[in-house]
């Protein structure tokens with residue numbers, strides 16, 4: 624499906640869309656939810672739900688950060704076309720923002736970071752990812768096709784996404800929209816590719832300063848440590864399933880808003896009975912969104928963050944009848960519901976993190992959705 628009008632109609636009808644540099648996937652109706660309720664149960668049942676499905680049918684959607692909460696994976700036919708989504712999707716009506724409120728306030732977030740650092744000093748965790756939100760209230764309903772258009776146009780290297788979280792026919796149904804630079808995993812036959820990100824610095828509009836910042840990130844001991852927790856955790860989670868796992872040195876990647884450290888991890892499965900969904904269940908949540916060690920970090924997030932993350936920092940993607948699939952980490956995302964848009968951003972906290980720098984980093988990360996939502 625490559626005609627923008629047809630895609631816009633499909634999205635208004637509740638279609639799930641992923642648009643990447645190389646391909647665009649649109650899951651059209653009918654799209655029953657994968658049975659099971661919770662994200663964990665949906666992941667357990669996704670592969671069986673595809674048994675005997677017609678060619679072209681996939682499981683697609685989102686599982687939440689906390690897998691005990693409801694998932695939004697749906698079973699239905701999909702259309703895959705080469706290249707990114709052709710945009711714009713229809714006319715560009717301006718939405719006016721009537722109110723904008725950071726929750727918690729920047730000072731409240733800095734306090735949460737200090738509370739995280741206290742737990743690190745106490746030896747409970749080595750790393751914890753803490754998030755905050757920006758709530759925008761518009762005069763009219765947000766348009767999901769329009770948000771998606773802007774996200775695609777502004778983030779050519781990311782995976783732009785629109786995923787219905789509720790029954791799209793319900794008034795007040797929620798959507799997840801965003802443009803994430805982080806590949807959780809791609810599985811094609813026995814080959815698996817991951818590109819975990821962690822360790823960030825805001826971009827500068829001034830080219831010399833921008834390069835200086837990227838150098839500072841590459842040479843930052845704090846950011847290298849913050850990154851390594853993620854690489855170590857994904858290598859450990861993959862190992863039982865794989866005959867080889869290769870994790871080279873980190874490299875730099877840039878989004879329009881931030882520089883990141885990234886590692887291209889490649890692996891070969893022992894057995895192609897292991898599906899992409901099995902790997903999601905083993906990997907999620909990585910320390911790019913949770914922390915290290917995982918269990919204790921999730922407790923610390925519960926204690927100090929005070930947010931319902933929903934599908935922000937969840938896993939979003941698809942799997943086909945062969946067990947192949949592609950899943951991204953739902954960062955640079957927002958939850959849309961009628962006139963309300965809740966933008967989320969988080970940052971990894973390790974020993975040596977500076978609360979004010981984490982406020983600035985999360986503000987820069989929020990720009991991905993904020994700039995798309997307030998485009999003129």
Ligand SMILES: C=C(O[C@H]1C=CC=C(C(=O)O)[C@@H]1O)C(=O)O
Pocket residue numbers: 752754805820821822823883910911912954955967968969970971988
């Ligand atoms: C948790 C987020 O980003 C993660 C991904 C890349 C870099 C991150 C960091 O440097 O903190 C985070 O781990 C977010 O954007 O909300």
